[in-house]
Amino acid sequence: MNNEQTKSLIDTISLEEYVQKGKLPQCLPADAQITLEQAKAQADEVWSVEKEKLEVFSFDYKGCTVNMTFQMDGTYLFDSIDVWGEVGNSGGVATEKELESNSDLDSGPGTSKLATLETVESIQQFAEKVGMKLEWFEMGDERVCLMPSAVTLHYLKQQKNSWKLVKIAGAYRSVGEVRSSLSSIADAMN
Incomplete structure (x- = not known):
């Protein structure tokens, strides 16, 4: 290459x-x-x-x-x-209608659809579709989703109690080590 x-x-x-x-x-x-x-x-x-x-x-x-x-x-x-891209023209978190009308929006590497991961609801739907169990950690204005791969998806609180994806952190440690670290941080913040 x-x-x-x-x-x-x-x-x-x-x-x-x-x-x-x-x-x-x-x-x-x-x-x-x-x-x-x-x-x-x-x-x-x-x-x-x-x-x-x-x-x-x-x-x-x-x-x-x-x-x-x-x-x-x-x-x-x-x-x-x-992740800094937006779906739709709302300037904030996409509505369900915007997600549906922009379902073919190519907003990231490869054949990805940012809408698949962009909201808490959309990642939960994706996980159900592929048979994956997600773990969630509440940290004030941030919700962190731990994937079985040890990847974390970081969602920030938006208007009207909705959440938007802002970062995906690849696996660096084992899923158990990441879970322990996230639990400690969440306990300290809550």
């Missing part, structure tokens, strides 16, 4: 596949990988954290930014997705 293909390769990964598998590299074809050098060559932004020997590469797509973190020696660590 040449450097020009890196951003396109990430764009082929659907958000639905990502939240089920846990990490971007697990969603790539068997013969593909993304190295530190390839990520650096195509990233829209690059951050170096000298003290911790980390490099973070950001790739901007319609509706979201994909972040990949490597150690400076080239070891892949983890990834996350910042």
Whole structure:
């Protein structure tokens, strides 16, 4: 794979596949990988954290930014997705009617439909459809959904007691470690 293909390769990964598998590299074809050098060559932004020997590469797509973190020696660590796209024209959380009328809106990498994950209700419907059990943690104005893959989806409270997806954090630790950490944070906040 040449450097020009890196951003396109990430764009082929659907958000639905990502939240089920846990990490971007697990969603790539068997013969593909993304190295530190390839990520650096195509990233829209690059951050170096000298003290911790980390490099973070950001790739901007319609509706979201994909972040990949490597150690400076080239070891892949983890990834996350910042979601900033909106469905519909409401300027806030999409209504059910907007979600239905924009069901083909391509708002993220691959064949993803941001509407599939955008609200608490939509992720619950997705989980039911694929037979997945979700765990929820309340943290003030944030609700965090823990997936069986150890991925977390972070929803912020919006108007009228609705919730909107703002971040997807890929698996970095085991699901048990993430559950324990989220439980501790939720207990401390509530």
